[in-house]
Amino acid sequence: MPRKSRTQLIKPRIREILSQELPEGLVQLLPKHWVQIGDVLILPLREELEPYKRRIAEVYAEVIGAKTVLRKGHISGEFRETNYELLYGRDTVTIHVENGIKYKLDVDRVMFSPANVKERVRMAKVAKPGELVVDMFAGIGHLSLPMAVHGKARVIAIEKSPYTFSFLIENIELNGVQDRMTAYNIDNRDFQGENIADRVLMGYVIKTAEFIPKALSIAKDEAVIHYHNTVPERLRPREPFETFQRIAKEHGYEAEKLNELVIKRYAPGVWHVVVDVRVFKQ
Missing domain, CATH: 3.40.50.150 (Vaccinia Virus protein VP39)
Structure with a gap:
């Protein structure tokens, strides 16, 4: 399925699930974009969603099909290391396939x-x-x-x-x-x-x-x-x-x-x- 149409299906399903659980108004603040590297998801979350971050991560993981969800952080330092928060799952090592190339990495640290x-x-x-x-x-x-x-x-x-x-x-x-x-x-x-x-x-x-x-x-x-x-x-x-x-x-x-x-x-x-x-x- 083309990426665009798949995303168009994912977003309503996520909103449908979380609208049953989040206070009124917060559903509109859910991330509309995310980064997927292999089967690890990097999710930007606004501060207003902080109390519900783990449940939100769980729903995104289940609907998108990711094993792990990280909260978006900053890249810094000599080795361009990441600074993410683990919200869902445990294993941050994955294989990302792009243009016929296999890239194995630890998304949480590389x-x-x-x-x-x-x-x-x-x-x-x-x-x-x-x-x-x-x-x-x-x-x-x-x-x-x-x-x-x-x-x-x-x-x-x-x-x-x-x-x-x-x-x-x-x-x-x-x-x-x-x-x-x-x-x-x-x-x-x-x-x-x-x-x-x-x-x-x-x-x-x-x-x-x-x-x-x-x-x-x-x-x-x-x-x-x-x-x-x-x-x-x-x-x-x-x-x-x-x-x-x-x-x-x-x-x-x-x-x-x-x-x-x-x-x-x-x-x-x-x-x-x-x-x-x-x-x-x-």
Whole structure:
């Protein structure tokens, strides 16, 4: 069943059940949108619904078919960790299938944004068979698994968090790309490879500029770097490329902007942007 029509059926059923139990007026405050990762549901709940949150979560789980429900929180910290409240169920580990890729993760502790799906699909298309990709912030393989599975690229995936790294290893095996994907549980600044990558992934935000010198050292001449960062609306369109270009020049590289895409709104007035940059050694 198409997602839209299924959602149109789900909402009335949820309201029908909860209208029998919630005080008058609160039914209209029930979430109209939610995020589903595998069989785990992430539900935004208003404060007015606090006394009924567990029953609401139970009903959503039963109607939608989820094993666990988390209350939407915030993603923060070096490892982009989540901060959710467990409302229903116990098991937060799931396998999310998207574009033919299996992503195993702990939704309660590991960041995965369904809103980034277009970029994950795009990475599957830009990768070329046999080229070497270095993913500096691999996570569970968000961006690099599509490149290995669909693009047939060779991938070096670097992930600093030991917990997230455990899922990266599982996902490489789940998707059968052990022959062309190698993972390292280290800080990417400790990675020894230089002048080796045809393509570099920088799927991080906020402080990504600090890692540009390392990306340049990993990249070959004329390599493409996919540079992600968060940018206030007032600084666009000159940023984030202007900062990348300046740092590249300081390290003896010229930078050519090939493409720029907005991934999603990160915060009010702030956008998550990716710039595709080709770099040339001077």
